[in-house]
Amino acid sequence: MCQIFPAPQGLESLPQGRNGRAFLFSHAMNITVGPKEDRQLMTGLHTVADVYCSDCREVLGWKYERAYEESQKYKEGKFILEKSKIVVEENS
Numbered sequence: 001m002c003q004i005f006p007a008p009q010g011l012e013s014l015p016q017g018r019n020g021r022a023f024l025f026s027h028a029m030n031i032t033v034g035p036k037e038d039r040q041l042m043t044g045l046h047t048v049a050d051v052y053c054s055d056c057r058e059v060l061g062w063k064y065e066r067a068y069e070e071s072q073k074y075k076e077g078k079f080i081l082e083k084s085k086i087v088v089e090e091n092s
């Protein structure tokens with residue numbers, strides 16, 4: 001587990017991480033964004049960039065740079081972070 005992320009507004013849980021469930025974040029801290037590449041995901045073709053923990057360099061998920069499907073456009077500029085890799089701080 002790398003870091004604590006505050007639970008974002010409208011947290012969306014998606015079953016599309018490489019290793020299980022993942023969350024869609026509108027922003028993320030303490031990460032490094034890798035080079036962009038086109039990747040075929042379950043929801044279609046996207047331009048994505050892997051994101052790494054800026055601390056330990058572990059891959060945490062990816063950033064959606066561009067979505068080609070109209071229905072997926074809302075993900076552009078957002079981050080998918082795998083639940084198994086991060087600690088989410090729930091608001092209680």
Ligand SMILES: [Zn+2]
Pocket residue numbers: 001002003053054055056057058
């Ligand atoms: Zn880390």
